[in-house]
Amino acid sequence: NLGNACLTSFFVTGTWDHSKLLQSLKAYQNAEKDERMKSNPDLYFNCATVNKYLENYDRALAGFEAAALKDPSLNASEEVEKMVNLLNKLEILLRGHSKSKRLASLASTIGAVNLNSSYKRATLDALSDGLNKAVAVLGKVLLFVKHENITPLYFLVCDSDQSCFVLSVYGIRNDTIKEGDQLTLLEPHFRNIDFSWKEKVFSPRFYSFLGGEEELKCYKFKSIRVDFLEQVLVNGKALPPHQAIRTSIYAQHKP
Template sequence: MSGESTGEEALAKAASATDDLYHLRDTYFPANPDDKTAKLQTQSDLALSLLDSIPPEQRKLPLQRATYEYLRGKILDVFADYRKEAEDHLSKAVKLNPSLADAWLCLGNCIWKKGDLSAAKNCFTLALSKGRNKKIMCQLSMLNRKIAQGTENQAELIEESIQHAKEAITLDVKDGNSWYNLGNACLTSFFVTGAWDHNKLRQSLKAYQNAEKDERMKSNPDLHFNCATVNRYLENYERALTGFETAALKDPGLKAIEEVQKIVNLLDKIDNLLGYARAKRLTSTASSLTAVNFNSSYRTGTIDVLREGMNKGVAIVGKVLFFIKHENVAPLYYVICDSNQTCFILSVYGVRYDAIKEGDQLTVLEPFQRLINLSWKEKIYQFKSIRVDFLEQVLVNGKALSPQQAVHSSIFAQHKPA
């Protein structure tokens, strides 16, 4: 067997060991993160030993040398922190073989870790110029979301992120990671545009559900965590609780159990405040509701006459009894009493927290109603809920809300999918 063939076989074995190393990185989530670091270190040492066992004469050709430098850099870059040694080897690889798209991709990932996002994007763009690749598209999608933070053109960059994720899907419609990236991009878009657009949430949820069809993605705890996050904002509480628990089992480091507790705390507050409100004498509150002049095409009703879902041409008038404080940015929750002394929950998206206050009279146009009915840890939660998505749907004390009372992108810095 020639030295050239032997060298190629040895490099192929090293490449396989590198793939196994990255599979470990993406699927192993112990309770103690230090255990993962230690295991990655052991496996990377073994992969480097295999690479270094290749005699110099079997890796002296330019293409062999480029592959050797690429694999060495990729192995060193498996850790979460930036390593200059990894960047040096990956830089040598692309100099020796500028057509090596995977090396450009790895170099971009490595440079990203040290915070040079512009240089990382250049690497991904160069990788893309060597051929359309779903991995490159996904990384560009992720990087655009990262670059968008704190910039004035957030919405534009997030839209680019969505388009890159969609293009990755066209290259392989069954690839779960591409669907996962699309879900993340749509969820980020929800926050960037003011956390009110339920279409973005539904698009995100559908993408995550498609990602879950890929067996390789079932071990990804971030997928379960982010999908649960979408369900929380869609007020699908039971699905959110189950999703966060699944994420916690797969990666205790995600602190998903804390998210479970936040939802339970919210549900307990809702249950307690509704119980307190129902026990009060609400006759004077209900009788204090005054007539409001609005488009005559709406007919005034109460919560009892609403059907499940959207109620077009209907207006509900009620008094704000309580503002429910909780630990997430959206929606805002209120306990409302209507003219029949019936109490329900109002969830409001895209509106500043100080736009609606306790004691205000609200008129909700075309309310979207749901009956929330779930059981969690032997406790039953059941209540009627009306959702408000648009600023224009609410009159406060007979007056329309102003554009200044809408939430814009300030919450994006606090919330982003993994």
């Protein structure tokens, strides 16, 4: 299956090539056009996995939910829960840090970096959706965000304008970037995340779900992803090759 092959290649080659994910997604979408495949839960699961790593959170959630409905024995419902937990955590952390006094202090310490003349320094507000060629964003790491998956690594970062964003990093050891580090992100891939997802209504007073009722929750934040070691300078220095990692994650199901 071409989709599975491209998804596996994304991880095991160590290049974390965005194009592999896009190829995989296209292959799965083509497979979905086959009437015989529309009832296959593995196809929905694998397509959702690709969308998860493309950080198309809304499509990933919908895909995992569809897979869970078609085959409850898959761990698709757990994937939904993990993703919602992550999104809720990011939202809470971003809200808390955007109002903190520490933010102004950290942002003021962002210093100049010797950049190749082909790069133009920019703040978050100047970025375009998608890949920003010949652009460098400088920021300070507020904290490392722990979550339930191996990859990517998530960080909360602020730029010199005190704009906070989520940084997702692929293919780099988890001890490479630390709180307080200054990062230079070269040719960042920028996303303005803005979508709604249904969640159970929870009553803290009664510690129970209220009859399984659901409400829409809106997730809205700015995100940058970097896929290659060469895209990150830590405290003005390029990362050595030994900081790169390969993660053996494969398509879990084979339609």
